[in-house]
Amino acid sequence: MTTAICIQNLSFSYDTPQNPVLSGMTVDLAAGTVTAVLGANGVGKTTLLYLLLGLYTPFQGDLLFFGKPGTHYKKSRIKKFIGMVSQNETIPFDLSVNAYVLLGRAPHMGLLSMPGQQDLKAAENALATVGMTHMADSGITCLSSGERQLVNVARALAQAPDILLLDEPCSHLDLVNSRQMLLLMKNIAEQGKTVVFTTHDPNAAAAIADKVMLLKKGELVAFGTAIDTLTSAFLTKTYGNRIEVIPTSHGPFVRAI
Amino acid sequence: MTDKKTSLIFILTLAMVIGSVFFGRYPAPYMTSISDMLSDNLVLKVITDIRIPRIIMAFITGMVLAASGTAFQMIFRNPLVDAGFLGVSGGAAFGASLGIVVLGGSVAAIQGAAALFAVSGLAFSWVIAVKIRFGDWVLRLILSGIAVSAMFAAGTGLLKYLADPLRELPELTFWLLGGLWAITWTDTLQVTAICLPCLVILFLFRWRLNLLSMQDETIFSLVASASWERILLLLTAVIATSAVVCKAGQVGWVGLIIPHIARRFVGSDAQKALPCSLMLGGFFLLLCDTVSRTLLSGEIPLGILTSFIGAGLFLILLMNRQLQLKKG
Numbered sequence A: 001m002t003t004a005i006c007i008q009n010l011s012f013s014y015d016t017p018q019n020p021v022l023s024g025m026t027v028d029l030a031a032g033t034v035t036a037v038l039g040a041n042g043v044g045k046t047t048l049l050y051l052l053l054g055l056y057t058p059f060q061g062d063l064l065f066f067g068k069p070g071t072h073y074k075k076s077r078i079k080k081f082i083g084m085v086s087q088n089e090t091i092p093f094d095l096s097v098n099a100y101v102l103l104g105r106a107p108h109m110g111l112l113s114m115p116g117q118q119d120l121k122a123a124e125n126a127l128a129t130v131g132m133t134h135m136a137d138s139g140i141t142c143l144s145s146g147e148r149q150l151v152n153v154a155r156a157l158a159q160a161p162d163i164l165l166l167d168e169p170c171s172h173l174d175l176v177n178s179r180q181m182l183l184l185m186k187n188i189a190e191q192g193k194t195v196v197f198t199t200h201d202p203n204a205a206a207a208i209a210d211k212v213m214l215l216k217k218g219e220l221v222a223f224g225t226a227i228d229t230l231t232s233a234f235l236t237k238t239y240g241n242r243i244e245v246i247p248t249s250h251g252p253f254v255r256a257i
Numbered sequence B: 001m002t003d004k005k006t007s008l009i010f011i012l013t014l015a016m017v018i019g020s021v022f023f024g025r026y027p028a029p030y031m032t033s034i035s036d037m038l039s040d041n042l043v044l045k046v047i048t049d050i051r052i053p054r055i056i057m058a059f060i061t062g063m064v065l066a067a068s069g070t071a072f073q074m075i076f077r078n079p080l081v082d083a084g085f086l087g088v089s090g091g092a093a094f095g096a097s098l099g100i101v102v103l104g105g106s107v108a109a110i111q112g113a114a115a116l117f118a119v120s121g122l123a124f125s126w127v128i129a130v131k132i133r134f135g136d137w138v139l140r141l142i143l144s145g146i147a148v149s150a151m152f153a154a155g156t157g158l159l160k161y162l163a164d165p166l167r168e169l170p171e172l173t174f175w176l177l178g179g180l181w182a183i184t185w186t187d188t189l190q191v192t193a194i195c196l197p198c199l200v201i202l203f204l205f206r207w208r209l210n211l212l213s214m215q216d217e218t219i220f221s222l223v224a225s226a227s228w229e230r231i232l233l234l235l236t237a238v239i240a241t242s243a244v245v246c247k248a249g250q251v252g253w254v255g256l257i258i259p260h261i262a263r264r265f266v267g268s269d270a271q272k273a274l275p276c277s278l279m280l281g282g283f284f285l286l287l288c289d290t291v292s293r294t295l296l297s298g299e300i301p302l303g304i305l306t307s308f309i310g311a312g313l314f315l316i317l318l319m320n321r322q323l324q325l326k327k328g
Helices: A045-053 A075-081 A097-108 A117-129 A145-158 A175-190 A202-208 A232-239 B002-020 B034-039 B041-075 B085-101 B107-131 B137-162 B168-177 B185-204 B206-212 B216-222 B226-248 B254-266 B270-294 B302-319
Strands: A003-012 A022-030 A034-039 A060-065 A082-085 A163-166 A194-199 A211-216 A219-224 A243-248 A251-256
Touching: A003 A045, A003 A194, A022 A045, A022 A060, A022 A194, A022 A211, A022 A219, A034 A045, A034 A175, A034 A202, A034 A232, A045 A082, A045 A163, A045 A194, A045 B216, A075 A082, A075 A097, A082 A145, A082 B216, A097 A117, A097 A145, A097 B206, A097 B216, A117 A145, A117 A175, A145 A163, A145 A175, A163 A175, A175 A194, A175 A202, A194 A202, A202 A251, A211 A232, A219 A232, A232 A243, B002 B041, B002 B254, B002 B270, B034 B041, B041 B185, B041 B206, B041 B226, B041 B254, B041 B270, B085 B107, B085 B137, B085 B168, B085 B226, B107 B137, B107 B226, B137 B168, B168 B302, B185 B206, B185 B226, B185 B270, B206 B216, B206 B226, B206 B270, B254 B270, B254 B302, B270 B302
Parallel strands: A034 A194, A034 A211, A082 A163, A163 A194
Antiparallel strands: A003 A022, A003 A060, A211 A219, A243 A251
16 A cells, blocks of 8 residues: 655654654654544643644654655645645635635645636535535535535545645534544545544544554654553543543544543 | 626726727817817817826826725735725825925925825835834835825925915925826826836736735735735736826825725736726726816816715725625
């Protein structure tokens, strides 16, 4: 299987190297898989996504995409194959859902171009993928949190990325919407895209992730399949609190004690 | 539907531009007929040498303030921002006050100092924003802009206090209230030469404004050249605003309310909202200026009319339930 993302000895700090947010991380993420990044608040989950996006520069280590270093690609090329859905995206103006999703086409358009037929079609397909076609003309501020999150994913899908990064995509979503979001991510990965998402819910990771990454204070506690990583020992070490893992027919069920 | 509204606004704007030629105080108050124009050379000269350059200037001023307001609001992700932020208007007011009170009060001194300090307002805001050590760059720039504006306002206040109450203070007060009474063809051509390229740039980048109104991480994931696009559009908006403010004085509210009204008509998508803002801005300022020079025998300061009519229109628009916000 092709390696989509290769993280080699990655370290990052917001201020001095003596105070790293992430240190010495090395993992390979295969194309067409879902990877969940788990860890307590402030351990560097979002920072890792921003490093993958290229928003931050690591002070040590390398990031390879499809076998080539990130620096090998032109900035405009990277925008075409890495999409990002940030946590709690705020949109100050009441764009229509369709106009908002069309923004995802920016990397494929010329500097002064307006969206053309191809872009409209891509936006339409992206909305269909997330099941929001019927809301295309609605204002984005009229949507519920769940609907808005689906539209955010549609915007990222319109970008036609090979790698999709999602920062806590299920936060603020109710049980049903959360389930829908997880199934959507699984579905996207089955189409050959590489999905990396952060979450606070180990059960969400257990439900869909091919690989799980456990982080504690910027260091990798464990990386592997859900069965291998979502164990009481690893999770207790990750969260610093006793965690119980109950095996079920659907995979591990995790709860804090 | 949106296209129909845009076409209607275009037709109304065109009618306003043509119609305004026939309004004025010479040879008789209010209306000037075609026969007056054809029969009296002096009337024709008043129209071609005074009224038409002023109409063009009013229209360009309206377009510039509205388009810049749209750009500022979208780039700063804040619907309450206009040229008053970033110290541009405050700098222009201070510069003009300096021109009147200290530099002798010639037209060149007033306009030159106004333009210089308007651009300096941006430069100061920018330099201070770089030095601030917290918040994202939009917050830093707005905070430093507010501080720079306040300092310029203090300077303007001091110059008002020092001004000769019989000679300089009335002129200063009148400039601060805004007006196009002294506009000549030379002024109009100078402003057009600066503003037209700026308006073309803003128009061409109108869809990108949607992108630049997103939060930083989203912009970064979609746009490779966001930083220079922001700088280009901000500089373009500031240069155009400085060019019109140094000739027209302080014309408030246009940059704030016209973008809102345009969004009410055609939706928030800047691809449609910016062209609509351009037309509505031109229409609105031309309407106010026509009233300003026609209604009374003396000129009514433009800034008073734009604030009064603009705020009134805005309140009506906000309270009218039939004018639902258009998504787009």
